[in-house]
Structures are given as structure tokens and as C-alpha cells.
């Protein structure tokens with residue numbers, strides 16, 4: 584079975600780990616979000632690709648869900664001693680090796696897709712990991728220039744600054760996916776979508792993880808045109824984003840922080856949608872939008888729970904395929 588999944592960082596990779604456990608023989612292609620990418624200390628950092636690579640390659644710091652296990656921070660301490668910015672985004676020593684190599688290869692002219700493949704040679708994530716595009720796409724967040732939000736003046740900051748430095752506490756007026764409308768899918772992306780038996784949208788942030796991938800015009804068109812059923816899992820449980828601050832991002836695009844709100848955001852692409860059992864009363868509303876919906880437990884408490892979720896998603900895909 585060929586499965587193609589779109590994925591952000593933590594939510595995406597925890598789900599994918601369960602998927603590989605549930606169907607170890609499946610051929611899985613992951614289309615990763617690169618709109619979180621940022622240049623820090625001259626280095627190209629791809630947080631979501633790395634989270635997928637480290638999680639599936641057994642190199643993740645499990646307690647936080649991102650970064651390398653067994654990490655040390657000597658370089659970050661030295662940089663801080665120089666007063667080097669940005670200190671709100673700490674890069675561990677082990678992690679830095681990844682960014683050094685990536686930056687070096689990009690500088691030598693390799694596209695991000697080739698760099699990602701080279702990095703995955705070491706990590707053997709068990710999936711084919713493709714960046715959504717080799718072009719530069721960056722999520723920017725428009726916030727009030729005066730900080731507290733009432734003046735008309737506004738400024739755009741990098742998504743990471745809003746998320747990591749400001750903890751998404753400053754209200755976002757708009758989210759702008761800079762470069763997305765010009766971006767073309769990375770090599771292999773469109774084939775992975777058209778050749779898939781099933782297309783999955785894991786419980787990743789709908790606005791800043793899945794959103795940017797689908798904002799690459801040809802990616803969205805390919806998912807829409809795909810013969811395979813498209814099944815997603817709600818990243819919202821009982822009106823809350825489980826972990827992280829996805830509610831702040833949803834608010835910025837005017838979508839309610841509910842399992843149904845996210846389903847409606849993707850309704851034109853979805854054949855099936857899984858909500859958590861606490862959201863069972865939303866099933867009817869979602870089915871009214873033309874999306875087959877069932878309620879199952881969606882807490883990824885451990886890899887087995889994530890495996891059960893992926894089995895439920897694949898079962899739902901089979902059901903909608905038969906319709």
C-alpha cells in the first residue's frame with residue numbers, strides 16, 4: 584500500500600511513528616512543511632523536516648517532542664556570551680551538525696529535497712521524506728507594531744518569532760505564507776500524491792503546518808484531483824489544541840478551534856475526518872459538509888495509541904473508497 588501524508592512537526596511525526604507501527608510494510612511518503620524554516624546564525628534550520636527525521640529515526644528528545652536526544656548547549660552558551668541574536672531560538676550542539684551540513688549543501692547548490700535525502704541517509708526514518716517545495720516559503724505573522732494591539736500600525740514577523748519568542752500571545756492580525764503562491768512542489772511530491780492509495784492529513788497544525796503545504800498551488804490541485812481517498816485526523820480535541828497554541832493560529836484566520844471548524848477548513852479536499860470521542864456530537868455537522876466522519880480516541884499518549892489512530896484512518900479510507 585502506498586500512503587502519502589502531509590506533515591508538520593510534533594503532531595505529524597508522532598502520528599507517522601504510529602502509522603509505521605500499524606502498517607510496517609506500507610510505502611510511506613511524507614510531504615513536510617518547510618514554511619517554518621528560518622535562518623539563524625547563518626544556518627538554514629528546517630524544524631518540521633528535522634522533527635520528522637529525528638522522531639522516525641529514533642534521535643528525538645522524547646520529553647519535548649523536538650530537538651535531539653542527549654543534547655548539550657555549549658555553542659548556544661558561547662553565542663549568548665557574545666550577545667548574538669536570536670537567543671530565543673536555542674540550537675543544541677548535536678542539532679547544529681544537521682544545520683551545518685544542510686547549509687553547506689544548499690550553499691553548494693543542492694536543492695533542499697536532495698539535502699533532506701542526504702540527511703535521511705543517516706536517520707533511515709522508514710519513510711520517503713520530501714520537503715513540500717525547494718523554493719523559499721516563509722510563514723509571516725502580521726502583528727500590531729505597538730505591541731498591545733490597538734493602533735493601526737502593524738508589522739510582519741517571522742512565524743518562529745511569534746511562536747517561540749512571543750508564545751503566540753500577541754494577537755495575530757493575519758498570517759501570510761510568503762512565497763507560497765509562486766512555489767512549485769519539490770521533485771517527487773506530485774507523483775507521491777497521484778500514485779497514492781491513501782492520502783492522510785495527520786493531526787498537525789492546520790494553519791501553519793498543513794496550511795502552507797496546501798498553499799503550494801500544484802500540491803492543493805493534486806490532492807484535490809487525486810484518485811485516492813483523503814482522510815484527516817483532528818488536531819483539535821474538545822475545543823483545545825491538545826498541545827501547542829494552534830488556537831491562536833486558527834483565530835488569526837477566523838476558524839473556530841473545534842474539530843468541525845478544521846474539518847470545514849479542509850472540506851473541499853477531505854473524504855473522511857476523524858474526531859475524538861469527546862467530539863462525537865460534531866459528527867453530524869461534519870457529515871453535512873459532505874465529509875464522512877467517525878469519532879475515535881485521538882490522544883497520542885504513546886506510539887500504540889497513534890498506531891490505533893492510523894488504523895482507524897486507514898479503515899475509514901477503505902470505507903469511503905468503496906462508496
Ligand code: GDP
Nearest residue numbers: 591592593594595786787788792818824829883
Ligand atoms: P509542530 O510543527 O511541531 O507544531 O507540529 P504539528 O503541526 O505537526 O502538530 C502540532 C499540532 O498537533 C498541535 O497544534 C495539536 O493540535 C496537534 N496535536 C498534538 N498532540 C496531539 C494528540 O495527541 N492528538 C491530537 N489529535 N492532536 C495532537
Ligand code: CA
Nearest residue numbers: 591592619631
Ligand atoms: Ca512546525
